[in-house]
Amino acid sequence: MTINVYTEPTPNPATMKFMVNKLLINGSEDFPSRESAEHSPFARELFKFNFVSGVFFASNFVTVTKTGDADWEDLEPILKEFVKGAVESELKIKEASPEEAPEFQGTETEIKIQQILHDYVRPAVEQDGGAINYKSFEEGVVTVELRGSCSGCPSSTITLKSGIQNLLQRMVPEVKDVVSEAL
Structure with missing residues (x-):
């Protein structure tokens, strides 16, 4: 399967949504800092780009938050290529087992x-x-x-x-x- 990546701006000007034509994760995973990405090979690799300040995964997309001084026009092609390669090589979002369907609790x-x-x-x-x-x-x-x-x-x-x-x-x-x- 050929992996296609396209971008969508978000209401937050510091973030860009990178959509792929494949389910990446059931549920979501948030990595608001480099330190939080310890158990995520995919997020760890994204944080190697010095302009990345946050990474978030859900269903078929990854949202990247950039540092203030970086310009999306310059970053978008670099990140699209990286996301495509990471998905094609099946780089894991998290090292633990995949999330199950939600189980609601309480009253x-x-x-x-x-x-x-x-x-x-x-x-x-x-x-x-x-x-x-x-x-x-x-x-x-x-x-x-x-x-x-x-x-x-x-x-x-x-x-x-x-x-x-x-x-x-x-x-x-x-x-x-x-x-x-x-x-």
Whole structure:
């Protein structure tokens, strides 16, 4: 199979989404620093580029966060070629076993919230090169973690409040607020 790589900008100007025509991972993996990539051969290799400051994988894409002084026009062809080669050579994203399907836990309300985040919100957030993880539900407040291109993105607060919060409040009346846990 010939591997094709194409790029998509994300709402975060410091990140670029590199899409491939092959499933890379079930779930997602976030490597916000060089140190965090210790058990990921693919991420470790990306961090060898001095302009890479973060790496995030989900389904069929890798989102790369660059340092402030680098220009995507110069970096994009280099990274596209690297991603193509890494996928063709089956460089592993993580050394551990692959993730299984999500298993939701908690009260009936918590399980419903997790299911909505998984089925409705996750695919939309992944379109922008990011990921969302459920953390908790206490006293009407849902706490989530935004990763990948969503982490530090200027429009993530708007997405969180006008998109995710409105959806959850419509589908789960117990939800009063949605907040993002700082990374």
